[in-house]
Amino acid sequence: MQTSEIISIVLCRTMNIPALNLDLLSVGIAVAASLILGSVVFFGNRKSATNKLFLFLTIVNSFWSVFNYLAYHVTNPLITLWIVRLVMFFAVLQAYSFLLLMYTFPKQSFQMPRKMFAAISGLVLVVLVLTLTPYIFSGVEIRLGEVPRPIQAPGIIVFGLVAVSSVVGGIVILARRLFKTSGKERRKFLYLLLGLIIMFLLIITFNFLLVVLFSNSSFIPLSALFTLPFVLFTSYAIVKHELLDIKIIGTEVLTFVIIVVAFVEVILSSTLGEVIFRSGVFIALLVFGVLLIRSVVREVKQREKLQDLTIKLKELDKQKNEFISMAAHELRAPMTAIKGYVSMVTQGDAGEISEKARGFLADANTINDRLIRLVNNMLNVSRIEEGRMVFQLETEELSHVVRAVYSQFIPEAERKGLDYSLKIPKHIRDKVSVDPDRIHEVIANIISNAIKYTDEGSVMVRLVQPNKEFVQFEVEDTGQGISKEEQEKLFQKFYRIETNVGKTTGTGLGLYISRLLVEKFNGKIGLESELGKGSTFWFEVPLAISIPKKN
Ligand code: ADP
Numbered sequence: 001m002q003t004s005e006i007i008s009i010v011l012c013r014t015m016n017i018p019a020l021n022l023d024l025l026s027v028g029i030a031v032a033a034s035l036i037l038g039s040v041v042f043f044g045n046r047k048s049a050t051n052k053l054f055l056f057l058t059i060v061n062s063f064w065s066v067f068n069y070l071a072y073h074v075t076n077p078l079i080t081l082w083i084v085r086l087v088m089f090f091a092v093l094q095a096y097s098f099l100l101l102m103y104t105f106p107k108q109s110f111q112m113p114r115k116m117f118a119a120i121s122g123l124v125l126v127v128l129v130l131t132l133t134p135y136i137f138s139g140v141e142i143r144l145g146e147v148p149r150p151i152q153a154p155g156i157i158v159f160g161l162v163a164v165s166s167v168v169g170g171i172v173i174l175a176r177r178l179f180k181t182s183g184k185e186r187r188k189f190l191y192l193l194l195g196l197i198i199m200f201l202l203i204i205t206f207n208f209l210l211v212v213l214f215s216n217s218s219f220i221p222l223s224a225l226f227t228l229p230f231v232l233f234t235s236y237a238i239v240k241h242e243l244l245d246i247k248i249i250g251t252e253v254l255t256f257v258i259i260v261v262a263f264v265e266v267i268l269s270s271t272l273g274e275v276i277f278r279s280g281v282f283i284a285l286l287v288f289g290v291l292l293i294r295s296v297v298r299e300v301k302q303r304e305k306l307q308d309l310t311i312k313l314k315e316l317d318k319q320k321n322e323f324i325s326m327a328a329h330e331l332r333a334p335m336t337a338i339k340g341y342v343s344m345v346t347q348g349d350a351g352e353i354s355e356k357a358r359g360f361l362a363d364a365n366t367i368n369d370r371l372i373r374l375v376n377n378m379l380n381v382s383r384i385e386e387g388r389m390v391f392q393l394e395t396e397e398l399s400h401v402v403r404a405v406y407s408q409f410i411p412e413a414e415r416k417g418l419d420y421s422l423k424i425p426k427h428i429r430d431k432v433s434v435d436p437d438r439i440h441e442v443i444a445n446i447i448s449n450a451i452k453y454t455d456e457g458s459v460m461v462r463l464v465q466p467n468k469e470f471v472q473f474e475v476e477d478t479g480q481g482i483s484k485e486e487q488e489k490l491f492q493k494f495y496r497i498e499t500n501v502g503k504t505t506g507t508g509l510g511l512y513i514s515r516l517l518v519e520k521f522n523g524k525i526g527l528e529s530e531l532g533k534g535s536t537f538w539f540e541v542p543l544a545i546s547i548p549k550k551n
Contacts, residue, residue, distance in 0.1 A: 453480055
């Protein structure tokens with residue numbers, strides 16, 4: 001009785017299952033594992049020549065494993081002869097794909113020079129044809145009660161030479177790369193080498209030493225299993241640096257286990273119907289398993305890509321913010337200087353000027369103010385968002401600031417021919433705790449918008465007392481108005497109403513900054529508006545000392 005049969009019977013007894021064909025099980029495991037790994041590697045990166053060659057090797061390996069198994073289990077002499085020939089056929093392809101893989105690994109593009117590839121392929125083709133002729137196996141020897149044995153012909157020497165030199169060539173290439181590289185790259189070659197060593201150790205021990213020293217050839221049908229270490233380590237080396245993810249490995253292991261179980265079921269089938277049905281299930285599971293692993297690989301890849309992109313985007317965003325801050329900072333100084341000179345010339349420091357020149361200077365001043373506001377908003381955004389803004393809180397009468405900003409816009413409102421007015425009730429309580437410069441910017445943003453987006457009619461600036469704890473600033477205009485949907489988005493960063501983009505200059509930062517600042521001073525900002533009828537923008541801030549309640 002063969003050793004594998006004894007193992008099989010012992011295993012079955014202990015597991016309490018019907019006799020199980022261990023040879024077939026080993027082939028099934030080897031083929032399933034080989035094909036799954038080959039597909040996973042290939043679909044992980046379809047363009048890579050290394051991955052393509054690896055898939056090719058695993059397919060060839062699977063065919064070789066199946067024919068190798070059949071060679072020891074078929075009793076018909078003619079079929080045996082052809083199966084043995086096919087074993088040799090795929091053995092040549094195996095050696096050939098191994099050589100090409102070693103030459104290319106781990107590169108994405110095919111590495112072998114064309115002429116060399118053509119010469120080797122030509123030679124391999126000749127030997128491939130030869131394996132199917134009587135020059136390698138002339139016939140089979142039939143002994144009673146034994147599996148037919150093939151009779152070798154002289155051509156087997158050619159086969160041996162080509163196969164062995166391809167394998168040796170591959171190993172030499174691998175060894176050379178191993179010495180030439182270092183670090184991470186080297187580790188990849190080491191994995192390959194490790195897989196190869198284990199494979200050869202198994203083959204030498206079971207297919208050679210046992211056969212020659214103890215005349216025990218019972219492990220030869222298990223050969224398919226011996227190639228597994230190489231397939232495993234190579235696929236690991238290929239994917240490790242691309243996709244080492246616990247999710248993928250988990251899916252692979254689970255799929256593999258399910259497929260092996262399905263395969264055991266096929267072997268245990270007692271009727272033909274069962275064999276057909278279970279084989280169908282096995283194949284379906286195999287296909288499904290590969291698809292599942294593929295989709296997990298794809299998902300993990302996408303996740304990694306997203307992570308990379310997020311990091312890149314964050315870096316870009318940081319650089320952009322730094323650039324905006326720097327540019328805004330550099331722009332502000334000269335604009336403030338321009339403002340100073342314009343005001344000096346207007347005030348007559350450079351001698352008398354005509355009314356016309358005064359008008360031009362007023363326009364220049366307005367435009368310059370707008371630029372300063374824009375630059376300030378840009379600077380404020382990054383400062384507030386990064387928490388770098390320092391607030392100089394003071395108790396300030398809001399009416400002072402409002403008056404100052406109001407006056408600043410008189411020329412612009414006049415130029416547009418708007419009815420521009422200010423209304424501050426006499427006894428209004430308006431002492432608030434704010435940073436005067438910042439609240440100045442908020443008020444300027446709101447008034448400037450009202451004038452900018454109103455072509456005719458009026459802009460009314462007011463202070464009101466909504467209750468005893470707050471004072472409210474309001475600007476009512478008769479401009480274009482804002483729809484309900486737009487109102488919700490208005491205080492978001494960079495938001496500008498579609499119809500205004502391109503028509504008026506702006507960044508969509510003014511209201512966003514104003515909201516952040518008002519909220520910093522514990523206030524609220526908002527608006528009432530109707531499309532076509534105008535808008536009222538307002539903000540309220542708490543009074544520094546609330547009005548005492550009357551008894
Ligand atoms: P900017 O004015 O620089 O575009 P803002 O943040 O100050 O940015 O304003 C955002 C958008 O809100 C503007 O683009 C404009 O479309 C709209 N808007 C602001 N104020 C008014 C207003 N008084 N009337 C009509 N639309 C306005």
